Amino acid sequence: MIIKARNTLSEKAQKTYLTHTESAGTNVLRNDKGQFVKGHEKPKEMLQKMSNSLQGRTVWNKGRELHYDVWNKGMDSRPKCLDCGKQLTHYKTKRCRKCANEGILNPSWRGGITEDKKQYNKNYKQINRERLTFLQQKRRVLKNNAVGSHTFEEWKLLKEFYGNMCLCCKKLEPEIKLTEDHIIPLSMDGSDEISNIQPLCIECNSIKRTKTIDYRGELIYVN
Numbered sequence: 001m002i003i004k005a006r007n008t009l010s011e012k013a014q015k016t017y018l019t020h021t022e023s024a025g026t027n028v029l030r031n032d033k034g035q036f037v038k039g040h041e042k043p044k045e046m047l048q049k050m051s052n053s054l055q056g057r058t059v060w061n062k063g064r065e066l067h068y069d070v071w072n073k074g075m076d077s078r079p080k081c082l083d084c085g086k087q088l089t090h091y092k093t094k095r096c097r098k099c100a101n102e103g104i105l106n107p108s109w110r111g112g113i114t115e116d117k118k119q120y121n122k123n124y125k126q127i128n129r130e131r132l133t134f135l136q137q138k139r140r141v142l143k144n145n146a147v148g149s150h151t152f153e154e155w156k157l158l159k160e161f162y163g164n165m166c167l168c169c170k171k172l173e174p175e176i177k178l179t180e181d182h183i184i185p186l187s188m189d190g191s192d193e194i195s196n197i198q199p200l201c202i203e204c205n206s207i208k209r210t211k212t213i214d215y216r217g218e219l220i221y222v223n
Contacts, residue, residue: 137180144186148193155180158221159199167215168204176201185210194221 078087083099095105125132134152141149164173181200184190187210198216200208 133179141186141192146186146190146192148191148196150192150194150197154194155197158194158197161221162199162219165199166201166204167198168200168208171201176203179205181205181208183214183216184212188212 078089079091079093080087081096081099082094084096086096088096099105131152134155138149159173159178164178165171166176166178169176178199179202181198181204182190182192183196183198186192190196198214200215
């Protein structure tokens with residue numbers, strides 16, 4: 001006996017028919033081609049044929065060692081972090097995110113300076129204070145678009161040539177702190193070559209301001 005499908009179905013679904021199969025003992029939904037519609041119960045005869053066709057076959061993973069543990073045994077079956085023992089969310093990981101980013105395991109590791117970065121920066125500034133001051137001076141020179149340049153090594157040789165002495169007040173380091181003074185100021189189109197530099201202390205350099213005064217006399221450093 002053939003019964004038409006419900007009127008509430010769409011036009012495409014109305015082409016399907018509800019077939020009563022006596023051997024199955026249940027209602028089975030088929031389409032125009034006689035195929036069973038997905039999601040509905042199959043007849044018992046078909047299920048039996050499918051079961052018989054699988055007899056004698058071996059399961060693909062029978063006798064094989066899987067590369068991961070079965071996780072449906074509970075939470076305890078999940079792998080744990082090698083450092084802190086925390087249960088992980090993926091079987092391929094070995095460490096949790098916190099342990100994987102600490103110390104030498106961090107991709108940004110630079111030999112241990114990240115452990116106490118503030119102390120490292122403080123020590124670096126104390127050791128390289130003079131070089132950092134030179135870089136600040138060089139930045140000011142670049143902003144003024146000055147002609148020429150000199151290196152930090154040339155500045156050190158210039159101070160050694162004059163005995164680490166201020167050419168104005170004649171005081172020596174470390175009593176005073178020497179700074180670079182441009183004989184012809186940058187504001188007056190002076191160059192940044194080492195020939196236009198003279199060592200003066202902070203006080204004398206501030207008093208000189210934008211004047212053009214050469215304290216070198218006859219003793220001039222030649223690079």
